[in-house]
Amino acid sequence: MGLRQHLGEEYRKLAVQKESQIVEGHLMSDHVRTMIAIPPKYAVLRVIGFIKDRSVIHLSRVYGERKRNFVGQHFWARGYLV
Numbered sequence: 001m002g003l004r005q006h007l008g009e010e011y012r013k014l015a016v017q018k019e020s021q022i023v024e025g026h027l028m029s030d031h032v033r034t035m036i037a038i039p040p041k042y043a044v045l046r047v048i049g050f051i052k053d054r055s056v057i058h059l060s061r062v063y064g065e066r067k068r069n070f071v072g073q074h075f076w077a078r079g080y081l082v
Contacts, residue, residue, distance in 0.1 A: 023036065
């Protein structure tokens with residue numbers, strides 16, 4: 001399974017955990033664009049942060065060197081657009 005499909009499936013699983021839905025997503029060579037429907041009871045910051053945090057942990061375990069510690073390194077950009 002390719003990274004694009006794998007990341008899409010992981011995003012969907014994580015969004016469901018926050019009762020959200022991935023409406024549309026695009027994986028570019030240097031960034032990811034995702035449209036997410038988030039219920040009003042959740043703060044956007046919390047849902048986006050949750051998806052970013054959990055997805056990078058998952059990707060580092062699947063595609064990264066398992067012997068390495070990823071603490072202190074940056075994978076996702078700090079911002080998001082609402």
